[in-house]
Amino acid sequence: MKAIISLILLHLTMGAALPAAPPMKIRVAMDSFPPMSSKEGGFDLDLIESLAELYNWDTQILWTENVEACLQAVRNGEAELAISGISITEEREKLNDFTHPYFDSGIYAMLLRNNSLFDRKGLLAAWPTLRNALIALLIILLFFAHLIWLMERTGEEVGGFASTYLRGVGQGIWWTLVTSSTVGYGDIVPKKLRGRILAGGIIIVGITWFGLFISAMTSTFATLTDESRIVELSDFAGKSVATKNGSTSETHLKALTGVKVLTFSGIDQAYQALLDGKVEAVVFDAPALMAIARNDKRVIVANRFFDEQKYGIALPTQSPHREKLNQGLLALKKNGRYNEIYAKWFE
Numbered sequence: 001m002k003a004i005i006s007l008i009l010l011h012l013t014m015g016a017a018l019p020a021a022p023p024m025k026i027r028v029a030m031d032s033f034p035p036m037s038s039k040e041g042g043f044d045l046d047l048i049e050s051l052a053e054l055y056n057w058d059t060q061i062l063w064t065e066n067v068e069a070c071l072q073a074v075r076n077g078e079a080e081l082a083i084s085g086i087s088i089t090e091e092r093e094k095l096n097d098f099t100h101p102y103f104d105s106g107i108y109a110m111l112l113r114n115n116s117l118f119d120r121k122g123l124l125a126a127w128p129t130l131r132n133a134l135i136a137l138l139i140i141l142l143f144f145a146h147l148i149w150l151m152e153r154t155g156e157e158v159g160g161f162a163s164t165y166l167r168g169v170g171q172g173i174w175w176t177l178v179t180s181s182t183v184g185y186g187d188i189v190p191k192k193l194r195g196r197i198l199a200g201g202i203i204i205v206g207i208t209w210f211g212l213f214i215s216a217m218t219s220t221f222a223t224l225t226d227e228s229r230i231v232e233l234s235d236f237a238g239k240s241v242a243t244k245n246g247s248t249s250e251t252h253l254k255a256l257t258g259v260k261v262l263t264f265s266g267i268d269q270a271y272q273a274l275l276d277g278k279v280e281a282v283v284f285d286a287p288a289l290m291a292i293a294r295n296d297k298r299v300i301v302a303n304r305f306f307d308e309q310k311y312g313i314a315l316p317t318q319s320p321h322r323e324k325l326n327q328g329l330l331a332l333k334k335n336g337r338y339n340e341i342y343a344k345w346f347e
Helices: 002-017 043-055 067-075 118-150 163-180 193-222 248-256 267-275 286-295 322-334 338-347
Strands: 023-033 058-066 105-113 242-243 261-265 281-285 298-301 305-311
Touching: 023 043, 023 067, 043 058, 043 322, 043 338, 058 067, 105 248, 105 267, 105 286, 118 163, 118 193, 163 193, 163 322, 242 248, 242 267, 248 261, 248 305, 261 267, 267 281, 267 286, 267 298, 281 286, 286 298, 322 338
Parallel strands: 023 058, 242 261, 242 281
Antiparallel strands: 105 281, 105 298, 105 305
16 A cells, blocks of 8 residues: 555656646737737737637747738748638638638728718618608698698688688698697687697697608718718729728729729728828728727728628648637637627727
């Protein structure tokens, strides 16, 4: 028994004396893409550092000029993985493996802020709502004008409805309008009980209709601000648009007819081109554009994206790290670390 205990103690002592396994060196290719990644920090940097802590990795950041250079570095063996807001696409998956998506994004447009609501496209967009509202108002006025005239046509000159059709219905339209809007000038008033009951009904209908009308028009005109001046990629036809070279945004824009696409090595340069009036919009991934718009009230990000994007960590094909990274991402989401990083950079 003593011999067994001695052997166990010896084994534990020898195990404790052995040096800890050195951290595995992992080279990570990155592109400057604030707020996802930059030399000053970013969401992806914090995420990869958290994964490195989880697996005892010693990460070395390899900065490249764009996303395609990141992917090329992984394929050439210069880096074990790449993370920099890299959208998972069919074409890219032919050359690189990707982890499960870890971030949902989309391609958006950034425009110069313009307070004018009455551009041509905006008026065309508002017209159907305005037209329907006016038609509804006309039907209401004609219906109740005829009804009140049939009830109240006394022929009295003061405060009453004329007995003739055109004059009487015309008075009915005026009376219905001022009654439904609860203005009530009192120049024409119903004298009979049934007319007064009808007046009460018109007031209720009028309040309801005007409420719905104001709500509909407020909603419609709210969409006429800069946030929705460009709502589809086809709206860029005939315009100059800036983006970052090597991005999925560039691919989408160059597939369009009649769009002048200016590419820049960094999204900050594309943003400056917008401020300088050289382009009419910047099209790129949402996180970068929203970060700029939060700090500069001269620009605004459109409220509709053009293409859904999912970011993944890029790897060489058949990489042994893929499954480990997938498990690590799930672990970070489960223990709350992912939410902490997200809140730091986007809330």
